[in-house]
Amino acid sequence: MSAAPEAKYTEETVLWVERHTPKLMTFAITRPESYRFSAGQFSRLGFRDGSGFIWRAYSVVSAEYADTLEYFAVLIENGPMSAKLAALQSGDTVLLDKTATGFLLPERFADGRDLVMLCTGSGIAPFLSILEQPEIWQRFDSLTLAHSVSYAGELIFNGRIAALQAHPLVGEYFHKLTFLPVLTREQAAGALNKRLPELLKNGGLAAAAGKTFTPQDTRFMICGNPAMVRDTFQALLDMGFAMHRNRIPGQIMMENGF
Known part of the structure; x- marks a missing residue:
């Protein structure tokens, strides 16, 4: 029953x-x-x-x-x-x-050196939680978080991310993090100004992160509006990356933001 x-x-x-x-x-x-x-x-x-x-x-x-x-x-x-x-x-x-769910979990990646978290809007929420876990900082050599919104006033977590430098559990690893704010409908100093899929295609995201994205080393997590998730996933496929599955390891995990 x-x-x-x-x-x-x-x-x-x-x-x-x-x-x-x-x-x-x-x-x-x-x-x-x-x-x-x-x-x-x-x-x-x-x-x-x-x-x-x-x-x-x-x-x-x-x-x-x-x-x-x-x-x-x-x-x-x-x-x-x-x-x-x-x-x-x-x-x-x-x-x-009573039951939490979801599979946007970095521990599902069996390998990789560099973790890149791509999000729009409320899709930043799971990454804020992930960044407070010491294990993620200890496991990867570098972390990149790109948060895309329409206007600068919507970048409401910049201060919270900066405050991780003084976090008692992860602050000592803060030097591993690159935070990239992205604006799509206005320009502001310190922010990139194209959609995330375009920034992947034109190399702007990798340049801003100071990294070379490779299937061998780079792991991507994507969360946000369905159009961004779809287009970003396709851009990564075109770049030679593959979806991560339990039985077939890959370099991409994704989830639509809620």
Whole structure:
């Protein structure tokens, strides 16, 4: 006999909400002692909606060892879940599916020296979690994170990434990280100015990272809007890289952002 729906989730309390722009917000909820996830995975969050429920998947921003669960949301106009999140306040209740899921996990790569994380919008969330894990810094010789957004005001995590230099667990490895902000609809000092697939094709991303991307050494993780994921994947295929599968090792892992 299958479990009742109520047995599949817990009710968690919103601890804080921060609205960075009219469309971008981060928030944290309480974490049950029994809740486990791997950096790179996502949670299913929900609300009661009339006589039913509404559920959406959000990658966990928090480190695996954090006491709370943090998420990053991009609000969609007229989106039913976005409407719930837009009204979210500290003290409110959010439903949390008891099981985290997702396969955007760097430990799935059996080899490689250089890890390149490519993302748009909320697709940065799993990488923020991954970057707080000491193992990732110890395993790879270099880490590159490229975050592509439309406008400079949407680069809301630049300070958080810079603060990793003082992180008690990963700060000593900070010199391994190259962070590349990317803007597609305006220009700003210190940012690249083309879509990620184009930056791969024209060599601009590799040049900015100071690396030569090779199937032997480079491993790619991609997360973001479906068009970027599709086009970036194709660009990498054209460059000689292959999808990573459990039985057939490759150099690319990808997941659409939620």
